[in-house]
Amino acid sequence: xxxxxxxxxxxxxxxxxxxxxxxxxxxxxxxxxxxxxxxxxxxxxxxxxxxxxxxxxxxxxxxxxxxxxxxxxxxxxxxxxxxxxxxxxxxxxxxxxxxxxxxxxxxxxxxxxxxxxxxxxxxxxxxxxxxxxxxxxxxxxxxxxxxxxxxxxxxxxxxxxxxxxxxxxxxxxxxxxxxxxxxxxxxxxxxxxxxxxxxxxxxxxxxxxxxxxxxxxxxxxxxxxxxxxxxxxxxxxxxxxxxxxxxxxxxxxxxxxxxxxxxxxxxxxxxxxxxxxxxxxxxxxxxxxxxxxxxxxxxxxxxxxxxxxxxxxxxxxxxxxxxxxxxxxxxxxxxxxxxxxxxxxxxxxxxxxxxxxxxxxxxxxxxxxxxxxxxxxxxxxxxxxxxxxxxxxxxxxxxxxxxxxxxxxxxxxxxxxxxxxxxxxxxx
Amino acid sequence: xxxxxxxxxxxxxxxxxxxxxxxxxxxxxxxxxxxxxxxxxxxxxxxxxxxxxxxxxxxxxxxxxxxxxxxxxxxxxxxxxxxxxxxxxxxxxxxxxxxxxxxxxxxxxxxxxxxxxxxxxxxxxxxxxxxxxxxxxxxxxxxxxxxxxxxxxxxxxxxxxxxxxxxxxxxxxxxxxxxxxxxxxxxxxxxxxxxxxxxxxxxxxxxxxxxxxxxxxxxxxxxxxxxxxxxxxxxxxxxxxxxxxxxxxxxxxxxxxxxxxxxxxxxxxxxxxxxxxxxxxxxxxxxxxxxxxxxxxxxxxxxxxxxxxxxxxxxxxxxxxxxxxxxxxxxxxxxxxxxxxxxxxxxxxxxxxxxxxxxxxxxxxxxxxxxxxxxxxxxxxxxxxxxxxxxxxxxxxxxxxxxxxxxxxxxxxxxxxxxxxxxxxxxxxxxxxxxxxxxxxxxxxxxxxxxxxxxxxxxxxxxxxxxxxxxxxxxxxxxxxxxxxxxxxxxxxxxxxxxxxxxxxxxxxxxxxxxxxxxxx
Numbered sequence: 009x010x011x012x013x014x015x016x017x018x019x020x021x022x023x024x025x026x027x028x029x030x031x032x033x034x035x036x037x038x039x040x041x042x043x044x045x046x047x048x049x050x051x052x053x054x055x056x057x058x059x060x061x062x063x064x065x066x067x068x069x070x071x072x073x074x075x076x077x078x079x080x081x082x083x084x085x086x087x088x089x090x091x092x093x094x095x096x097x098x099x100x101x102x103x104x105x106x107x108x109x110x111x112x113x114x115x116x117x118x119x120x121x122x123x124x125x126x127x128x129x130x131x132x133x134x135x136x137x138x139x140x141x142x143x144x145x146x147x148x149x150x151x152x153x154x155x156x157x158x159x160x161x162x163x164x165x166x167x168x169x170x171x172x173x174x175x176x177x178x179x180x181x182x183x184x185x186x187x188x189x190x191x192x193x194x195x196x197x198x199x200x201x202x203x204x205x206x207x208x209x210x211x212x213x214x215x216x217x218x219x220x221x222x223x224x225x226x227x228x229x230x231x232x233x234x235x236x237x238x239x240x241x242x243x244x245x246x247x248x249x250x251x252x253x254x255x256x257x258x259x260x261x262x263x264x265x266x267x268x269x270x271x272x273x274x275x276x277x278x279x280x281x282x283x284x285x286x287x288x289x290x291x292x293x294x295x296x297x298x299x300x301x302x303x304x305x306x307x308x309x310x311x312x313x314x315x316x317x318x319x320x321x322x323x324x325x326x327x328x329x330x331x332x333x334x335x336x337x338x339x340x341x342x343x344x345x346x347x348x349x350x351x352x353x354x355x356x357x358x359x360x361x362x363x364x365x366x367x368x369x370x371x372x373x374x375x376x377x378x379x380x381x382x383x384x385x386x387x388x389x390x391x392x393x394x395x396x397x398x399x400x401x402x403x404x405x406x407x408x409x410x411x412x413x414x415x416x417x418x419x420x421x422x423x424x425x426x427x428x429x430x431x432x433x434x435x436x
Numbered sequence: 437x438x439x440x441x442x443x444x445x446x447x448x449x450x451x452x453x454x455x456x457x458x459x460x461x462x463x464x465x466x467x468x469x470x471x472x473x474x475x476x477x478x479x480x481x482x483x484x485x486x487x488x489x490x491x492x493x494x495x496x497x498x499x500x501x502x503x504x505x506x507x508x509x510x511x512x513x514x515x516x517x518x519x520x521x522x523x524x525x526x527x528x529x530x531x532x533x534x535x536x537x538x539x540x541x542x543x544x545x546x547x548x549x550x551x552x553x554x555x556x557x558x559x560x561x562x563x564x565x566x567x568x569x570x571x572x573x574x575x576x577x578x579x580x581x582x583x584x585x586x587x588x589x590x591x592x593x594x595x596x597x598x599x600x601x602x603x604x605x606x607x608x609x610x611x612x613x614x615x616x617x618x619x620x621x622x623x624x625x626x627x628x629x630x631x632x633x634x635x636x637x638x639x640x641x642x643x644x645x646x647x648x649x650x651x652x653x654x655x656x657x658x659x660x661x662x663x664x665x666x667x668x669x670x671x672x673x674x675x676x677x678x679x680x681x682x683x684x685x686x687x688x689x690x691x692x693x694x695x696x697x698x699x700x701x702x703x704x705x706x707x708x709x710x711x712x713x714x715x716x717x718x719x720x721x722x723x724x725x726x727x728x729x730x731x732x733x734x735x736x737x738x739x740x741x742x743x744x745x746x747x748x749x750x751x752x753x754x755x756x757x758x759x760x761x762x763x764x765x766x767x768x769x770x771x772x773x774x775x776x777x778x779x780x781x782x783x784x785x786x787x788x789x790x791x792x793x794x795x796x797x798x799x800x801x802x803x804x805x806x807x808x809x810x811x812x813x814x815x816x817x818x819x820x821x822x823x824x825x826x827x828x829x830x831x832x833x834x835x836x837x838x839x840x841x842x843x844x845x846x847x848x849x850x851x852x853x854x855x856x857x858x859x860x861x862x863x864x865x866x867x868x869x870x871x872x873x874x875x876x877x878x879x880x881x882x883x884x885x886x887x888x889x890x891x892x893x894x895x896x897x898x899x900x901x902x903x904x905x906x907x908x909x910x911x912x913x914x915x916x917x918x919x920x921x922x923x924x925x926x927x928x929x930x931x932x933x934x935x936x937x938x939x940x941x942x943x944x945x946x947x948x949x950x951x952x953x954x955x956x957x
């Protein structure tokens with residue numbers, strides 16, 4: 009198992025309770041209005057709902073200091089998109105893990121049979137239909153019907169496999185983006201294929217909800233399938249899928265004979281190689297929303313295994329030196345470079361970007377299980393986009409796109425939301 | 437001790453069910469407080485419930501319920517440290533997080549009105565847009581503006597030019613322990629927020645005295661604080677030099693420098709002269725360890741420390757910042773500084789002019805964003821000892837006493853070896869006052885280290901008495917009931933006055949006295 013609460017005891021014991029997890033890195037705060045970074049505490053206010061509060065609860069569970077698992081405890085644990093903003097802010101000043109203890113707390117609880125009823129439906133769907141959308145497995149490949157593209161599950165060979173992901177496969181409004189992605193790649197001369205109805209979930213939601221057995225099953229199966237298909241690259245336009253493949257799959261210890269790319273990385277590469285060229289103008293002032301899983305959560309996680317050694321009296325030195333994942337090495341510039349390549353477009357930045365970006369609200373099953381919270385979080389992002397005079401938000405994840413669109417629909421207004429692939433197709 | 441359900445419902449009616457909880461998980465998360473815990477991270481006493489009011493009216497209603505039913509309450513803002521939690525069974529915690537608005541920034545009269553949960557950096561970024569800045573305490577810009585102004589100490593190294601929180605306090609809205617609302621200063625005469633001492637009542641001394649009542653005298657729901665001229669850009673753009681965020685562009689007429697001196701006395705003399713000359717924007721004594729701990733990697737710190745380079749270069753050093761309004765003033769301040777350095781044997785540290793040092797330190801002195809890194813990262817456990825807001829001489833005497841005592845405990849291996857002298861900070865209020873405290877790092881999850889740290893703290897408290905060094909600033913709030921009885925007789929029986937104030941303002945002893953003063957002797 010890769011999520012063990014006991015592995016993070018030292019981190020949970022050494023939280024300073026300084027509350028840096030509640031704000032963006034202090035030097036990056038630009039206004040009072042957008043000075044929250046954690047959607048969960050911003051919405052629910054109790055300290056318990058912050059990164060530090062969750063560290064305390066993780067430690068209390070590990071030490072047996074909480075006798076009963078209450079509904080409120082489950083609320084605290086799951087009313088969180090696991091966006092990782094707390095983790096990035098904390099690590100500006102520390103070398104502690106924060107997000108992984110949060111995951112591990114969920115795994116600890118799920119292992120004891122404690123989770124929300126809505127999670128059962130998601131996991132049941134995953135077990136029975138290989139997707140988290142509660143849709144039939146047989147319909148998974150329908151999004152690509154009529155598309156002239158190789159199907160690797162039928163024995164065809166391609167250099168690149170495009171992994172659409174559950175939401176693109178099953179959401180009729182969003183599946184056009186998946187089709188556009190394949191068309192873009194083909195226009196650039198990429199030898200691309202898909203796995204049609206044999207494609208399965210990446211396991212991201214299962215992992216983030218703490219169902220690590222299910223996650224491992226799907227992750228290992230995907231790695232085996234892609235290895236067997238002999239592809240050199242796995243490309244996805246779902247940031248959640250990319251994040252889990254990039255940051256967590258390597259921990260399973262299986263050889264991955266392929267490179268994992270998000271579509272923004274690939275498109276950026278194709279543009280820079282002049283294999284794609286934008287010629288149509290898109291005269292708009294847009295802003296870019298960094299999906300958490302493409303940004304701060306996209307660094308390959310290397311769990312620290314070693315020993316604490318006391319030096320200088322009581323200084324705790326970790327040997328070997330710990331790799332600190334601060335989220336600074338996410339995929340930040342490729343999507344921005346793509347947007348900047350579109351003629352006539354003006355890219356303006358919001359206040360909270362990159363490793364301290366505000367989450368869209370959809371992650372970690374929140375969109376499926378607590379839509380009100382997801383919409384509230386998205387509404388905050390929409391206000392931020394408006395505050396910089398943006399006419400549209402461009403993003404690079406179907407969950408972000410869907411949730412931001414839903415929030416705009418609910419609140420009214422004419423702010424547009426585009427997937428970056430949609431933008432690229434329009435600009436060709 | 438659980439709250440009676442009927443009383444719970446009374447509170448709930450005030451704030452709404454979503455803003456109150458006595459769920460064990462919620463309460464447990466509030467009990468996690470490493471700063472001030474004797475060993476480990478858990479408080480011994482759980483709040484009976486956590487209540488989150490959103491307005492003065494709600495705080496009043498809560499205080500009145502508490503008085504009616506004999507429930508003790510204790511308010512917190514950002515809540516960093518054990519002193520924020522109730523120290524008695526059955527008490528309720530008031531988490532003021534929902535009271536987080538900047539109500540006004542009066543550009544012309546240079547003040548801001550804030551609620552309790554506005555943190556320093558939030559106010560700073562809004563003030564800078566109007567050419568103003570605010571004082572930030574040494575604990576960092578992640579702390580409440582109002583808390584340090586009304587309730588807890590309030591020193592910060594920018595105090596050389598921007599005073600300290602207690603002095604910067606103007607009009608105040610105060611919900612007394614009884615639930616009555618008292619408005620202080622000009623606010624008390626319906627004349628706005630501009631003055632703390634009139635034309636309405638000035639109770640500055642009673643309200644906070646020198647170091648604050650630590651939440652033991654009711655709830656301060658709004659206050660105005662003085663703002664200061666900011667000659668830099670309205671928004672400070674940062675760049676990434678991993679793992680730090682640093683200023684993208686240097687600020688005009690802003691210069692950071694590290695100076696070292698042959699002795700601590702010479703350092704003190706230089707600081708005093710800087711104050712008397714009324715130059716400088718920021719000054720802080722920095723121990724070799726404190727400087728070294730700005731490094732992101734613990735391993736790098738240990739390797740560097742073991743070379744002895746930091747100890748050699750920075751044994752008696754301070755960080756000094758000039759921030760002038762014009763080239764002429766900048767030149768003038770540099771000339772005065774050069775003269776002071778010549779008089780006191782001060783030398784510019786070799787690392788002072790390095791670009792990285794300039795970038796990193798310029799950002800850190802403005803944003804005060806790296807305190808956790810320096811204080812908590814090394815061992816997890818942190819505390820502070822001694823402590824003065826008095827004369828430079830007293831500060832120096834405390835440093836000497838602290839160094840001697842700490843060396844003993846470092847030799848025993850129970851504290852982190854930071855060179856012994858890890859005293860922070862220096863003169864403020866243009867030099868006529870000086871602040872110090874002696875930091876200590878220990879492993880709070882290691883019984884031997886934790887017990888050793890508390891033996892050191894007890895001994896340091898005794899040293900304060902024996903050597904006539906005043907009252908230890910933070911320890912008074914941590915030692916618990918009876919602490920003032922120890923220090924009072926040595927300090928003009930100040931404790932009797934605190935108890936009288938407590939009895940007068942809190943006749944039912946409804947507001948938790950643990951970190952302040954109990955009404956009885």
